């Protein structure tokens with residue numbers, strides 16, 4: 001770090017025919033600083049992907065490429081106000097090749113110090129989810145950027161459901177320093193379920209024992225959205241923009257994401273990262289899977305049908321909590337609450353509380369569950385890594401109230417928690433038991449879970465995710481839908 005602070009460079013280069021005065025000082029590149037603020041560029045080295053000498057253009061392909069000693073390119077990124085990161089580059093020329101060499105060497109040395117950046121990435125691609133274009137997403141948005149940043153990518157295209165999970169469980173992953181996937185929430189879920197079970201196996205921990213701490217997978221995980229809703233990616237990065245997701249992996253910065261382990265009476269059923277939902281959303285997931293050929297529109301179709309049916313489910317919910325009221329704090333980049341939870345080893349005193357009733361929907365949200373169609377999500381105050389879920393209970397009422405709920409879910413500003421038939425509780429664990437013999441399915445990160453009576457426990461920051469987090473965005477013009 002001290003070297004970064006000590007290097008100072010100041011030169012005037014040519015960019016095309018334009019003169020560019022550029023300074024590198026205290027790890028920050030600044031150019032165009034004589035221009036109005038909006039046209040200036042201030043790029044910390046952490047936002048630079050690479051710095052490369054250019055090559056002299058060869059007339060014949062058989063001739064080996066020769067380095068141009070008078071020209072180099074800085075590949076860098078800038079963040080827009082909409083949480084989207086953009087890739088840019090600037091080519092700089094100088095008659096004095098020593099100037100060029102000095103800039104390239106200094107910047108490359110500074111970049112080399114960012115040794116948390118991935119170098120060998122294992123990338124899973126699910127060609128089945130979303131619009132079935134995950135491979136095209138990688139080719140279009142990922143391939144070139146990874147190459148510019150010097151990340152060696154090994155692509156593994158999944159051939160069947162659960163293949164990603166089986167692969168990470170059974171293969172040696174030592175040659176990779178990081179793992180990512182192109183897919184939706186179901187693909188991410190396969191990946192982390194496999195990684196946690198792998199770690200349990202390696203450390204001899206019984207994953208079915210709810211009382212044991214689950215081991216953290218030892219590699220950071222990246223997500224490039226390629227599914228239908230992509231809630232996990234949206235909640236991490238504040239957007240489902242694929243370029244942004246690729247850049248989050250390249251930057252190498254991470255944050256801790258809670259996972260929730262779900263059990264029946266005897267065994268671990270699975271771990272989830274976004275939401276475990278019973279009633280309406282469980283029914284929608286169950287039915288919409290039969291309409292997968294419709295693509296993402298299947299959720300709108302099944303969602304509307306289930307909304308009009310207005311089924312209610314009798315059940316008993318027990319929550320384990322030290323304070324059931326939810327604090328109204330957003331989780332953004334460098335979240336203080338998640339930061340505190342990370343290093344917090346002190347035992348909290350919790351107690352069980354029971355709630356009974358007839359519910360339209362019961363959801364244990366591990367993250368806000370925001371997505372482009374539901375900018376606030378079902379649990380707007382939920383944190384990525386605070387060790388708690390927000391349990392959102394929607395009482396069974398009228399179709400009109402269900403409509404109000406769904407309008408709130410698709411609203412940019414209003415949230416569901418102040419509707420009179422919605423209660424939200426903060427919990428570290430929860431149990432659900434169906435009553436009266438009529439039951440729904442559980443929707444677990446978009447996958448159907450058939451067991452009805454379950455117990456769920458939050459595992460604080462079990463995953464290390466590639467992301468710099470998100471900032472609040474003022475307005476969104478994206479589509480709204482009926483279901484979520």
Ligand SMILES: Nc1ncnc2c1ncn2[C@@H]1O[C@H](COP(=O)(O)OP(=O)(O)OP(=O)(O)O)[C@@H](O)[C@H]1O
Nearest residue numbers: 129130158159160183184185186187227228229230
């Ligand atoms: N090659 C494959 N063939 C069939 N299914 C697959 C394959 N690879 C993965 N899967 C499964 O595909 C399912 C759907 O994938 P995914 O969840 O990524 O997409 P989605 O459901 O469209 O998106 P989202 O969950 O974000 O709404 C997952 O259950 C995953 O396990």
